[in-house]
Amino acid sequence: MGGAMAEALARHGHHALVEAHERAADNHRRLSQAGAGDVDEHQRLEQWHRWCAVVEDQLAAEADVNLPRPPGPS
Numbered sequence: 579m580g581g582a583m584a585e586a587l588a589r590h591g592h593h594a595l596v597e598a599h600e601r602a603a604d605n606h607r608r609l610s611q612a613g614a615g616d617v618d619e620h621q622r623l624e625q626w627h628r629w630c631a632v633v634e635d636q637l638a639a640e641a642d643v644n645l646p647r648p649p650g651p652s
Contacts, residue, residue: 585645592638596631603627 603624610620 585641589638589641589645592634592641595634596638599627599631599634603631 606620606624606627609615610617610624614620
């Protein structure tokens with residue numbers, strides 16, 4: 579795999595991980611609110627996924643600035 583392809587995949591991966599962590603956090607919040615299973619664990623995992631989303635969002639922003647965009651539509 580070439581460097582440009584790896585960089586494009588990294589950029590895409592960071593953005594995808596932001597969305598995945600946000601969805602996971604929302605799901606844990608809903609489970610906690612419903613009283614399903616270990617509520618404290620769902621609350622802890624919600625917070626953990628929210629922090630992960632913040633970090634991935636920062637990495638995605640850095641990748642958007644520092645990595646060249648591949649040719650074609652964005």
